[in-house]
Amino acid sequence: MTPTMTPTTTKASSVTDATFVMSARSVAELPAPTFAELVFAGKSNVGKSSLINVLTGRRKLARVSATPGCTRGINVFRIAAGDAVVHFVDLPGYGYAERSKSERRAWGPMIEGFLRERVGLSLVVVIVDVRRGLADEDLQLLEFLDSLGHASVVVATKLDKLAPSKQKPALATLAKSTGRKVIGFSAETGAGQQELLQRLLRATLARSADA
Numbered sequence: 001m002t003p004t005m006t007p008t009t010t011k012a013s014s015v016t017d018a019t020f021v022m023s024a025r026s027v028a029e030l031p032a033p034t035f036a037e038l039v040f041a042g043k044s045n046v047g048k049s050s051l052i053n054v055l056t057g058r059r060k061l062a063r064v065s066a067t068p069g070c071t072r073g074i075n076v077f078r079i080a081a082g083d084a085v086v087h088f089v090d091l092p093g094y095g096y097a098e099r100s101k102s103e104r105r106a107w108g109p110m111i112e113g114f115l116r117e118r119v120g121l122s123l124v125v126v127i128v129d130v131r132r133g134l135a136d137e138d139l140q141l142l143e144f145l146d147s148l149g150h151a152s153v154v155v156a157t158k159l160d161k162l163a164p165s166k167q168k169p170a171l172a173t174l175a176k177s178t179g180r181k182v183i184g185f186s187a188e189t190g191a192g193q194q195e196l197l198q199r200l201l202r203a204t205l206a207r208s209a210d211a
């Protein structure tokens with residue numbers, strides 16, 4: 001099935017509806033790729049679920065926890081913004097040592113399978129903690145996305161935890177080491193929210209133009 005999207009404008013930047021669709025334990029369980037998928041990936045506890053809640057304006061849409069490893073399955077949300085309807089996909093975080101061995105072994109193939117197989121995939125948002133910079137897994141993920149030809153954007157979150165004078169240099173360092181644009185973000189202050197929403201909308205429009 002071809003993913004269908006019918007956005008007609010880039011003006012609308014706010015989410016008008018957001019609902020939880022499902023939590024899948026495997027790629028096979030996921031719904032048919034009817035909607036363009038915007039995917040959120042990154043290390044455990046960086047703030048992926050918090051970012052989804054801020055973007056959608058729903059405080060409790062995605063479960064957030066101070067304990068790493070909160071998001072276990074592939075969580076899918078249906079999001080309406082203006083004329084566009086897309087799926088946000090919250091992936092379980094990587095690099096969480098406390099997971100059981102079998103869970104850690106299952107993570108790689110599940111995410112790899114997801115990134116290889118989902119034909120509706122429009123953009124992968126790779127989220128890093130601005131204070132911690134890039135982990136090996138982040139770089140590997142970015143390389144993997146490039147090899148698959150998937151568009152990606154790096155978001156450096158928890159910006160509020162850095163002194164204002166340190167924010168720009170930290171973002172510049174990340175941009176240099178990833179070789180791509182980095183959007184600074186904070187779930188606490190809402191910084192970067194509009195810029196990221198615009199980027200997500202552009203990705204869905206680009207996809208619908210391709211279809």
Ligand SMILES: Nc1nc2c(ncn2[C@@H]2O[C@H](COP(=O)(O)OP(=O)(O)OP(=O)(O)O)[C@@H](O)[C@H]2O)c(=O)[nH]1
Nearest residue numbers: 044045046047048049050064065069070071093187
């Ligand atoms: N100060 C600050 N705290 C944040 C921000 N984003 C997330 N947090 C906190 O970081 C912790 C982890 O947030 P989550 O959104 O659950 O992180 P996650 O990446 O979804 O974590 P997993 O599902 O375990 O992979 C929570 O205690 C959040 O409140 C932010 O921008 N600023």
Ligand SMILES: [Mg+2]
Nearest residue numbers: 048049070071
């Ligand atoms: Mg999470």
